[in-house]
Amino acid sequence: MTRTPRPPIVAVMGHIDHGKSSLLDYIRKANVTAGEAGGITQHVSAYEAVHEYEGVARTITFLDTPGHEAFRALRSRGAQAADIAVLVIAADEGVKPQTKEAFDAIEEAGIPFVVAFTKMDKNGADMDRVKNSVIENGIYLEGLGGSIPYTPVSSKTGEGVPELLDLVLLTADLAELTADASLPATGFVLESSQDPKRGISATIIIKDGTLKTGSVAVAGIATAPVRFIENFLAKRIDVGNASQPVSLSGWTSIPAAGTPFTMVANKKEAEQLIKDSEQAPVGPRNRETAEADQGKLLVPVIIKADVTGSIEAIIHELKKVSHEHVALNIVADGVGTVSEGDVKTAQAGGAMIIAFHVGVDQSARELAERAGVPIEVFSIIYDLENRVKEILAERAPKVRAEEILGNAKLLKVFNASGGKQVIGARLDTGFVKLGDLVKIDRRGVPLGMGKVTNLQQARADVKEIRTEGEFGAQIETKVDIANGDTFTFYQIKEG
Secondary structure, eight states, rough: OOOOOOOOOEEEEEEETTHHHHHHHHHHHHHSSSSOOOOOOOOOEEEEEEEETTEEEEEEEEEEEEGGGGHHHHHHHHHHOEEEEEEETTTTTEEEHHHHHHHHHHHTTTTOOEEEETTTTEEEEEEEEHHHHHHTTOOBTOOOOOOOOOEEETTTTTTTTHHHHHHHHHHHHHOOOOOTTBBBEEEEEEEEETTTEEEEEEEEEEEEEEEETEEEEETTTTEOOOOOOOOTTTEEEEEEEEEETEEEEEOOSSSOOTEEEEEEESHHHHHHHHHHTTOOOOOOTTTTTTTTTTTSEEEEEEEESSSSHHHHHHHHHHOOOOOSSSEEEEEEEEEBBBOOHHHHHHHHHHEEEEEEEEOOOOOHHHHHOOOOOOOOEESSSSHHHHHHHHHHHHHSSSOOOEEEEEEEEEEEEEEETTTHHHEEEEEEEEEEEEEEEEEEEEEEEEEEEEEEEEEEEEEOOOOOOOOOOOEEEEESSSSSTTTTTTTEEEEEEEO
Protein backbone atom coordinates (compact mmCIF):
# COMPACT_ATOMS: atom_id res chain seq x y z
CA MET A 1 0.00 0.00 0.00
CA THR A 2 1.75 3.14 -1.24
CA ARG A 3 0.46 6.57 -0.33
CA THR A 4 1.55 9.49 -2.48
CA PRO A 5 0.82 13.24 -2.24
CA ARG A 6 -2.53 14.35 -3.65
CA PRO A 7 -3.84 17.81 -4.62
CA PRO A 8 -5.60 19.84 -1.92
CA ILE A 9 -9.37 20.27 -1.94
CA VAL A 10 -10.07 23.87 -1.00
CA ALA A 11 -13.35 25.39 0.20
CA VAL A 12 -13.72 29.11 -0.54
CA MET A 13 -15.99 30.56 2.15
CA GLY A 14 -17.22 33.90 3.46
CA HIS A 15 -19.96 36.51 3.60
CA ILE A 16 -22.25 37.19 0.63
CA ASP A 17 -20.87 39.77 -1.83
CA HIS A 18 -17.37 39.61 -0.36
CA GLY A 19 -15.93 38.41 -3.66
CA LYS A 20 -15.75 34.61 -3.43
CA SER A 21 -17.13 33.96 -6.89
CA SER A 22 -15.16 36.88 -8.37
CA LEU A 23 -11.96 35.41 -6.93
CA LEU A 24 -12.78 31.98 -8.33
CA ASP A 25 -13.70 33.51 -11.68
CA TYR A 26 -10.27 35.12 -11.85
CA ILE A 27 -8.54 31.87 -10.87
CA ARG A 28 -10.52 29.92 -13.48
CA LYS A 29 -9.75 32.40 -16.24
CA ALA A 30 -6.08 32.60 -15.34
CA ASN A 31 -5.47 29.00 -14.29
CA VAL A 32 -8.14 26.80 -15.90
CA THR A 33 -9.71 27.47 -19.28
CA ALA A 34 -10.10 30.94 -20.77
CA GLY A 35 -13.68 32.14 -20.85
CA GLU A 36 -15.12 29.51 -18.51
CA ALA A 37 -18.36 30.88 -17.07
CA GLY A 38 -18.79 31.94 -13.47
CA GLY A 39 -21.29 33.87 -11.41
CA ILE A 40 -23.25 34.10 -8.20
CA THR A 41 -23.58 30.68 -6.63
CA GLN A 42 -26.53 29.18 -4.77
CA HIS A 43 -25.21 25.64 -4.59
CA VAL A 44 -21.75 24.15 -4.27
CA SER A 45 -19.65 23.91 -7.44
CA ALA A 46 -16.22 22.39 -7.88
CA TYR A 47 -13.40 22.94 -10.35
CA GLU A 48 -9.70 22.27 -10.76
CA ALA A 49 -6.99 24.88 -11.30
CA VAL A 50 -3.28 24.56 -12.02
CA HIS A 51 -0.71 26.80 -10.34
CA GLU A 52 3.05 26.79 -10.62
CA TYR A 53 4.61 26.54 -7.17
CA GLU A 54 8.37 26.41 -6.71
CA GLY A 55 8.82 25.59 -10.38
CA VAL A 56 6.30 22.71 -10.44
CA ALA A 57 2.78 22.85 -11.94
CA ARG A 58 0.35 21.68 -9.25
CA THR A 59 -3.38 21.07 -9.25
CA ILE A 60 -5.82 22.56 -6.73
CA THR A 61 -9.50 21.60 -6.48
CA PHE A 62 -11.74 24.49 -5.43
CA LEU A 63 -15.20 24.26 -3.89
CA ASP A 64 -17.26 27.43 -4.31
CA THR A 65 -19.63 27.52 -1.34
CA PRO A 66 -22.54 30.00 -1.13
CA GLY A 67 -22.29 32.98 1.15
CA HIS A 68 -25.91 33.52 2.19
CA GLU A 69 -26.77 32.50 5.74
CA ALA A 70 -29.46 30.15 4.44
CA PHE A 71 -26.78 27.94 2.92
CA ARG A 72 -24.92 27.30 6.16
CA ALA A 73 -25.51 23.56 5.78
CA LEU A 74 -23.80 23.64 2.38
CA ARG A 75 -20.89 25.64 3.71
CA SER A 76 -20.44 23.19 6.55
CA ARG A 77 -20.50 20.25 4.17
CA GLY A 78 -18.06 22.01 1.87
CA ALA A 79 -15.66 22.39 4.79
CA GLN A 80 -16.06 18.71 5.71
CA ALA A 81 -15.27 17.62 2.18
CA ALA A 82 -12.35 20.03 1.97
CA ASP A 83 -8.78 19.76 3.24
CA ILE A 84 -8.13 23.50 3.41
CA ALA A 85 -10.35 26.59 3.47
CA VAL A 86 -9.90 30.09 2.12
CA LEU A 87 -11.84 32.54 4.28
CA VAL A 88 -12.70 35.51 2.08
CA ILE A 89 -13.14 38.87 3.84
CA ALA A 90 -13.74 42.12 1.95
CA ALA A 91 -11.12 44.70 2.86
CA ASP A 92 -13.68 47.50 2.69
CA GLU A 93 -16.19 45.84 5.05
CA GLY A 94 -14.46 43.46 7.45
CA VAL A 95 -16.10 40.61 9.35
CA LYS A 96 -19.85 40.15 8.73
CA PRO A 97 -22.40 37.62 10.12
CA GLN A 98 -21.77 34.98 7.45
CA THR A 99 -18.01 35.49 7.82
CA LYS A 100 -18.34 34.36 11.43
CA GLU A 101 -20.54 31.43 10.44
CA ALA A 102 -18.05 30.36 7.78
CA PHE A 103 -15.26 30.61 10.37
CA ASP A 104 -17.33 28.44 12.77
CA ALA A 105 -17.85 25.85 10.02
CA ILE A 106 -14.09 25.74 9.37
CA GLU A 107 -13.38 25.37 13.07
CA GLU A 108 -15.97 22.58 13.38
CA ALA A 109 -14.40 20.74 10.45
CA GLY A 110 -10.97 21.12 12.04
CA ILE A 111 -9.16 22.01 8.82
CA PRO A 112 -6.38 24.56 8.27
CA PHE A 113 -7.25 27.78 6.47
CA VAL A 114 -5.85 30.99 5.04
CA VAL A 115 -7.49 34.41 4.90
CA ALA A 116 -7.88 36.30 1.62
CA PHE A 117 -8.61 40.00 2.03
CA THR A 118 -10.50 40.78 -1.18
CA LYS A 119 -11.53 43.99 -2.98
CA MET A 120 -8.16 45.62 -2.40
CA ASP A 121 -8.77 47.69 -5.54
CA LYS A 122 -11.75 49.49 -3.95
CA ASN A 123 -11.41 52.99 -2.52
CA GLY A 124 -12.75 51.92 0.88
CA ALA A 125 -10.19 49.11 1.34
CA ASP A 126 -8.36 49.58 4.64
CA MET A 127 -5.99 46.79 5.69
CA ASP A 128 -5.42 48.11 9.22
CA ARG A 129 -9.14 48.38 9.90
CA VAL A 130 -9.99 44.97 8.42
CA LYS A 131 -7.18 43.28 10.36
CA ASN A 132 -8.55 44.76 13.58
CA SER A 133 -12.04 43.55 12.64
CA VAL A 134 -10.70 40.01 12.13
CA ILE A 135 -8.75 39.93 15.40
CA GLU A 136 -11.74 41.30 17.35
CA ASN A 137 -13.69 38.26 16.12
CA GLY A 138 -11.14 35.72 17.31
CA ILE A 139 -9.40 35.11 13.98
CA TYR A 140 -5.74 35.54 14.91
CA LEU A 141 -3.51 36.33 11.95
CA GLU A 142 0.13 35.51 11.46
CA GLY A 143 2.34 38.19 13.03
CA LEU A 144 -0.64 39.60 14.95
CA GLY A 145 -0.85 37.18 17.83
CA GLY A 146 -1.74 34.09 15.82
CA SER A 147 -0.62 31.69 13.11
CA ILE A 148 -3.29 32.08 10.40
CA PRO A 149 -1.64 33.09 7.09
CA TYR A 150 -3.26 35.84 5.04
CA THR A 151 -2.78 37.88 1.90
CA PRO A 152 -4.54 40.86 0.26
CA VAL A 153 -5.93 40.18 -3.23
CA SER A 154 -7.83 41.89 -6.00
CA SER A 155 -10.04 39.78 -8.24
CA LYS A 156 -10.19 42.71 -10.64
CA THR A 157 -6.47 43.14 -11.24
CA GLY A 158 -5.28 39.71 -10.07
CA GLU A 159 -2.90 41.29 -7.59
CA GLY A 160 -2.12 38.90 -4.74
CA VAL A 161 -3.83 35.86 -6.32
CA PRO A 162 -0.56 33.99 -7.10
CA GLU A 163 0.56 34.63 -3.51
CA LEU A 164 -2.76 33.26 -2.25
CA LEU A 165 -2.32 30.07 -4.29
CA ASP A 166 1.24 29.78 -2.97
CA LEU A 167 -0.16 29.95 0.58
CA VAL A 168 -2.76 27.29 -0.23
CA LEU A 169 -0.13 24.87 -1.57
CA LEU A 170 2.24 25.60 1.34
CA THR A 171 -0.61 24.82 3.75
CA ALA A 172 -1.34 21.63 1.79
CA ASP A 173 2.29 20.52 2.06
CA LEU A 174 2.25 21.10 5.81
CA ALA A 175 -0.95 19.01 6.03
CA GLU A 176 0.80 16.13 4.17
CA LEU A 177 -2.25 15.13 2.09
CA THR A 178 -1.87 11.67 0.57
CA ALA A 179 -3.84 9.03 -1.29
CA ASP A 180 -3.41 5.40 -2.34
CA ALA A 181 -4.12 5.06 -6.06
CA SER A 182 -4.44 1.27 -5.76
CA LEU A 183 -7.59 1.51 -3.62
CA PRO A 184 -11.17 1.81 -4.93
CA ALA A 185 -12.32 5.45 -4.82
CA THR A 186 -14.01 6.85 -1.71
CA GLY A 187 -15.24 10.35 -0.98
CA PHE A 188 -18.33 12.55 -0.74
CA VAL A 189 -21.36 13.36 -2.85
CA LEU A 190 -21.19 17.09 -3.41
CA GLU A 191 -24.39 17.71 -5.42
CA SER A 192 -27.15 15.70 -7.05
CA SER A 193 -29.51 16.68 -9.86
CA GLN A 194 -32.08 15.09 -12.14
CA ASP A 195 -32.41 15.59 -15.87
CA PRO A 196 -35.07 14.07 -18.17
CA LYS A 197 -32.38 12.90 -20.63
CA ARG A 198 -29.47 11.99 -18.35
CA GLY A 199 -31.47 10.76 -15.39
CA ILE A 200 -30.01 11.26 -11.92
CA SER A 201 -26.48 12.68 -11.84
CA ALA A 202 -24.18 13.43 -8.93
CA THR A 203 -20.99 15.42 -8.59
CA ILE A 204 -18.62 13.57 -6.28
CA ILE A 205 -15.29 14.50 -4.73
CA ILE A 206 -12.75 11.67 -4.58
CA LYS A 207 -10.84 11.82 -1.30
CA ASP A 208 -8.85 8.61 -1.76
CA GLY A 209 -8.26 5.84 -4.29
CA THR A 210 -9.01 5.72 -8.02
CA LEU A 211 -12.39 5.74 -9.78
CA LYS A 212 -12.60 3.37 -12.75
CA THR A 213 -15.31 2.47 -15.24
CA GLY A 214 -16.95 -0.93 -14.81
CA SER A 215 -17.31 -0.55 -11.05
CA VAL A 216 -20.43 0.49 -9.09
CA ALA A 217 -20.71 3.56 -6.84
CA VAL A 218 -22.68 3.29 -3.60
CA ALA A 219 -23.83 6.35 -1.65
CA GLY A 220 -26.36 5.62 1.09
CA ILE A 221 -29.07 3.55 -0.59
CA ALA A 222 -28.30 4.96 -4.05
CA THR A 223 -26.11 3.11 -6.56
CA ALA A 224 -24.69 3.99 -9.98
CA PRO A 225 -22.88 1.75 -12.49
CA VAL A 226 -19.79 3.67 -13.67
CA ARG A 227 -20.22 3.50 -17.46
CA PHE A 228 -18.40 6.81 -18.05
CA ILE A 229 -16.75 9.53 -15.97
CA GLU A 230 -16.95 13.28 -16.63
CA ASN A 231 -14.64 15.92 -15.21
CA PHE A 232 -15.76 19.40 -14.07
CA LEU A 233 -15.67 20.64 -17.68
CA ALA A 234 -18.16 17.87 -18.64
CA LYS A 235 -15.44 16.10 -20.64
CA ARG A 236 -15.17 12.33 -20.44
CA ILE A 237 -12.04 10.99 -18.75
CA ASP A 238 -10.67 7.46 -18.39
CA VAL A 239 -10.24 7.47 -14.60
CA GLY A 240 -10.97 9.73 -11.66
CA ASN A 241 -8.05 10.43 -9.35
CA ALA A 242 -7.84 11.54 -5.74
CA SER A 243 -9.04 15.13 -5.11
CA GLN A 244 -10.87 15.29 -8.46
CA PRO A 245 -14.48 16.44 -8.75
CA VAL A 246 -16.21 14.14 -11.24
CA SER A 247 -19.77 13.52 -12.36
CA LEU A 248 -21.51 10.14 -12.48
CA SER A 249 -24.91 9.50 -14.08
CA GLY A 250 -27.45 6.70 -13.83
CA TRP A 251 -28.07 6.63 -10.07
CA THR A 252 -30.95 4.47 -8.86
CA SER A 253 -32.13 7.25 -6.54
CA ILE A 254 -30.96 10.73 -5.62
CA PRO A 255 -27.97 10.51 -3.25
CA ALA A 256 -28.12 13.21 -0.60
CA ALA A 257 -25.45 15.87 -0.75
CA GLY A 258 -22.73 15.14 1.79
CA THR A 259 -23.26 11.36 1.69
CA PRO A 260 -20.01 9.35 1.71
CA PHE A 261 -19.59 7.09 -1.33
CA THR A 262 -17.55 3.97 -1.96
CA MET A 263 -16.89 1.74 -4.97
CA VAL A 264 -17.60 -1.98 -5.33
CA ALA A 265 -17.00 -4.40 -8.16
CA ASN A 266 -20.58 -5.12 -9.23
CA LYS A 267 -24.28 -4.66 -8.56
CA LYS A 268 -24.48 -7.73 -6.31
CA GLU A 269 -21.78 -6.36 -4.02
CA ALA A 270 -23.54 -2.98 -4.00
CA GLU A 271 -26.82 -4.56 -2.89
CA GLN A 272 -25.02 -6.53 -0.18
CA LEU A 273 -23.24 -3.39 1.07
CA ILE A 274 -26.56 -1.55 1.40
CA LYS A 275 -28.11 -4.53 3.18
CA ASP A 276 -25.18 -4.87 5.59
CA SER A 277 -25.26 -1.21 6.48
CA GLU A 278 -29.02 -1.46 7.12
CA GLN A 279 -29.58 1.96 5.64
CA ALA A 280 -33.15 2.95 5.07
CA PRO A 281 -34.75 6.16 3.89
CA VAL A 282 -35.21 8.61 6.73
CA GLY A 283 -38.62 9.93 7.71
CA PRO A 284 -39.84 13.42 7.03
CA ARG A 285 -36.99 15.93 7.10
CA ASN A 286 -38.87 18.05 9.57
CA ARG A 287 -39.62 15.27 12.05
CA GLU A 288 -37.55 16.92 14.76
CA THR A 289 -39.89 19.91 14.73
CA ALA A 290 -43.06 17.83 15.02
CA GLU A 291 -43.24 18.10 18.80
CA ALA A 292 -42.77 21.87 18.71
CA ASP A 293 -45.56 22.17 16.15
CA GLN A 294 -48.14 20.18 18.11
CA GLY A 295 -51.45 21.97 18.36
CA LYS A 296 -50.72 24.17 15.34
CA LEU A 297 -52.51 24.10 12.01
CA LEU A 298 -50.11 22.34 9.61
CA VAL A 299 -49.67 23.63 6.05
CA PRO A 300 -48.42 20.71 3.89
CA VAL A 301 -45.64 21.63 1.44
CA ILE A 302 -43.86 19.86 -1.42
CA ILE A 303 -40.42 21.25 -2.34
CA LYS A 304 -38.90 20.86 -5.81
CA ALA A 305 -35.45 22.32 -6.53
CA ASP A 306 -32.57 22.15 -8.97
CA VAL A 307 -30.19 20.20 -6.72
CA THR A 308 -30.33 18.42 -3.37
CA GLY A 309 -28.21 21.10 -1.74
CA SER A 310 -30.83 23.71 -2.57
CA ILE A 311 -33.50 21.56 -0.91
CA GLU A 312 -31.48 21.37 2.29
CA ALA A 313 -30.87 25.10 2.18
CA ILE A 314 -34.59 25.79 1.71
CA ILE A 315 -35.50 23.49 4.60
CA HIS A 316 -32.88 25.21 6.75
CA GLU A 317 -34.38 28.58 5.87
CA LEU A 318 -37.99 27.47 6.39
CA LYS A 319 -37.22 26.15 9.87
CA LYS A 320 -36.63 29.76 10.88
CA VAL A 321 -40.10 30.83 9.70
CA SER A 322 -42.48 30.44 12.62
CA HIS A 323 -46.02 31.42 13.51
CA GLU A 324 -47.95 31.13 16.74
CA HIS A 325 -50.85 29.17 15.25
CA VAL A 326 -49.59 27.55 12.03
CA ALA A 327 -46.54 25.55 10.89
CA LEU A 328 -45.14 24.08 7.69
CA ASN A 329 -45.21 20.32 7.18
CA ILE A 330 -42.79 19.26 4.43
CA VAL A 331 -44.47 16.12 3.09
CA ALA A 332 -42.17 15.53 0.10
CA ASP A 333 -39.19 16.97 -1.71
CA GLY A 334 -37.15 16.22 -4.79
CA VAL A 335 -34.99 17.62 -7.56
CA GLY A 336 -36.18 18.44 -11.06
CA THR A 337 -39.12 20.06 -12.80
CA VAL A 338 -42.54 20.15 -11.12
CA SER A 339 -44.40 17.24 -12.72
CA GLU A 340 -47.99 16.14 -13.02
CA GLY A 341 -47.22 13.51 -10.37
CA ASP A 342 -46.13 16.24 -7.95
CA VAL A 343 -49.42 18.06 -8.49
CA LYS A 344 -51.42 14.85 -7.94
CA THR A 345 -49.52 14.25 -4.70
CA ALA A 346 -50.21 17.82 -3.61
CA GLN A 347 -53.87 17.52 -4.55
CA ALA A 348 -54.28 14.32 -2.51
CA GLY A 349 -52.75 15.89 0.58
CA GLY A 350 -53.99 19.45 0.21
CA ALA A 351 -50.40 20.65 -0.19
CA MET A 352 -48.83 23.62 -1.90
CA ILE A 353 -45.74 23.27 -4.10
CA ILE A 354 -42.59 25.38 -3.74
CA ALA A 355 -40.38 25.33 -6.86
CA PHE A 356 -36.83 26.72 -6.60
CA HIS A 357 -34.74 27.21 -9.75
CA VAL A 358 -36.89 24.69 -11.62
CA GLY A 359 -39.72 24.98 -14.13
CA VAL A 360 -43.25 23.56 -14.17
CA ASP A 361 -44.36 21.07 -16.82
CA GLN A 362 -47.23 22.40 -18.92
CA SER A 363 -49.41 19.40 -18.03
CA ALA A 364 -48.60 19.97 -14.35
CA ARG A 365 -49.51 23.66 -14.61
CA GLU A 366 -52.84 22.88 -16.29
CA LEU A 367 -53.71 20.21 -13.70
CA ALA A 368 -52.75 22.57 -10.85
CA GLU A 369 -55.07 25.27 -12.23
CA ARG A 370 -57.95 22.81 -12.52
CA ALA A 371 -57.33 21.24 -9.11
CA GLY A 372 -56.61 24.50 -7.30
CA VAL A 373 -53.11 23.42 -6.23
CA PRO A 374 -50.94 26.51 -5.55
CA ILE A 375 -47.44 26.47 -7.09
CA GLU A 376 -45.01 29.13 -5.91
CA VAL A 377 -41.91 29.54 -8.14
CA PHE A 378 -38.74 31.23 -6.87
CA SER A 379 -35.20 31.93 -7.99
CA ILE A 380 -34.06 33.90 -4.92
CA ILE A 381 -34.22 32.41 -1.46
CA TYR A 382 -34.94 35.81 0.18
CA ASP A 383 -38.19 35.99 -1.83
CA LEU A 384 -39.07 32.41 -0.92
CA GLU A 385 -38.69 33.11 2.80
CA ASN A 386 -40.77 36.29 2.67
CA ARG A 387 -43.55 34.66 0.65
CA VAL A 388 -43.75 31.69 3.02
CA LYS A 389 -44.16 34.11 5.93
CA GLU A 390 -47.08 35.69 4.06
CA ILE A 391 -48.62 32.28 3.37
CA LEU A 392 -48.44 31.25 7.02
CA ALA A 393 -50.12 34.50 8.03
CA GLU A 394 -52.84 33.93 5.40
CA ARG A 395 -53.41 30.32 6.48
CA ALA A 396 -53.41 31.03 10.20
CA PRO A 397 -56.78 30.42 11.87
CA LYS A 398 -58.40 33.69 12.81
CA VAL A 399 -58.82 34.36 16.52
CA ARG A 400 -62.35 35.61 17.11
CA ALA A 401 -62.93 38.08 19.91
CA GLU A 402 -65.97 40.05 21.01
CA GLU A 403 -65.72 43.83 21.15
CA ILE A 404 -68.44 45.33 23.39
CA LEU A 405 -69.74 48.61 21.94
CA GLY A 406 -72.64 49.73 24.12
CA ASN A 407 -75.61 48.89 26.38
CA ALA A 408 -79.29 49.80 26.18
CA LYS A 409 -82.61 49.07 27.90
CA LEU A 410 -85.80 48.14 26.04
CA LEU A 411 -88.62 50.65 26.68
CA LYS A 412 -91.34 49.40 24.31
CA VAL A 413 -92.03 46.85 21.53
CA PHE A 414 -93.97 48.57 18.72
CA ASN A 415 -94.26 45.75 16.22
CA ALA A 416 -93.12 42.14 15.78
CA SER A 417 -93.37 40.04 12.62
CA GLY A 418 -91.23 37.57 10.71
CA GLY A 419 -88.50 37.47 13.34
CA LYS A 420 -88.07 41.26 13.22
CA GLN A 421 -89.14 43.45 16.09
CA VAL A 422 -89.47 47.24 16.06
CA ILE A 423 -88.63 48.67 19.44
CA GLY A 424 -87.95 51.82 21.40
CA ALA A 425 -84.94 51.77 23.71
CA ARG A 426 -82.65 53.97 25.79
CA LEU A 427 -78.89 53.96 25.19
CA ASP A 428 -77.18 53.89 28.60
CA THR A 429 -73.48 53.49 27.68
CA GLY A 430 -71.29 53.41 24.59
CA PHE A 431 -72.82 53.43 21.12
CA VAL A 432 -74.69 51.23 18.66
CA LYS A 433 -74.22 50.90 14.88
CA LEU A 434 -76.29 49.45 12.08
CA GLY A 435 -75.37 45.77 11.66
CA ASP A 436 -74.14 45.29 15.24
CA LEU A 437 -74.80 42.00 16.98
CA VAL A 438 -76.79 42.12 20.20
CA LYS A 439 -77.08 39.95 23.32
CA ILE A 440 -80.48 40.03 24.99
CA ASP A 441 -80.79 39.55 28.78
CA ARG A 442 -83.76 39.58 31.15
CA ARG A 443 -82.95 40.38 34.77
CA GLY A 444 -79.38 39.05 34.27
CA VAL A 445 -80.43 35.83 32.49
CA PRO A 446 -79.32 35.47 28.81
CA LEU A 447 -82.28 35.01 26.46
CA GLY A 448 -80.54 34.86 23.09
CA MET A 449 -78.89 36.79 20.28
CA GLY A 450 -79.95 39.21 17.58
CA LYS A 451 -78.80 41.75 15.03
CA VAL A 452 -79.52 45.45 14.53
CA THR A 453 -81.11 45.87 11.07
CA ASN A 454 -82.35 49.47 11.38
CA LEU A 455 -81.73 52.51 13.57
CA GLN A 456 -83.77 55.71 13.99
CA GLN A 457 -83.25 58.91 15.90
CA ALA A 458 -85.84 61.71 15.81
CA ARG A 459 -87.78 59.49 13.33
CA ALA A 460 -84.92 59.61 10.80
CA ASP A 461 -82.92 56.57 9.70
CA VAL A 462 -79.32 56.74 10.92
CA LYS A 463 -76.28 54.48 10.72
CA GLU A 464 -75.31 54.82 14.37
CA ILE A 465 -76.41 56.22 17.74
CA ARG A 466 -73.64 57.77 19.80
CA THR A 467 -75.50 59.95 22.27
CA GLU A 468 -77.14 58.51 25.36
CA GLY A 469 -80.92 58.69 25.31
CA GLU A 470 -83.92 57.25 23.49
CA PHE A 471 -83.80 55.80 19.98
CA GLY A 472 -85.72 53.45 17.73
CA ALA A 473 -84.44 50.21 16.24
CA GLN A 474 -85.38 47.08 14.36
CA ILE A 475 -83.88 43.93 15.90
CA GLU A 476 -83.74 40.65 13.98
CA THR A 477 -84.07 37.89 16.59
CA LYS A 478 -86.01 34.73 17.49
CA VAL A 479 -86.32 35.89 21.08
CA ASP A 480 -89.67 37.30 22.28
CA ILE A 481 -88.41 40.47 23.86
CA ALA A 482 -90.30 42.45 26.49
CA ASN A 483 -90.14 45.79 28.26
CA GLY A 484 -87.22 45.99 30.66
CA ASP A 485 -84.93 43.59 28.73
CA THR A 486 -81.36 44.77 28.34
CA PHE A 487 -79.27 44.82 25.16
CA THR A 488 -75.49 44.51 24.85
CA PHE A 489 -74.25 45.56 21.43
CA TYR A 490 -70.99 44.03 20.13
CA GLN A 491 -68.93 43.09 17.09
CA ILE A 492 -66.72 40.05 16.33
CA LYS A 493 -63.10 40.95 15.58
CA GLU A 494 -60.81 38.49 13.82
CA GLY A 495 -57.03 38.61 14.08
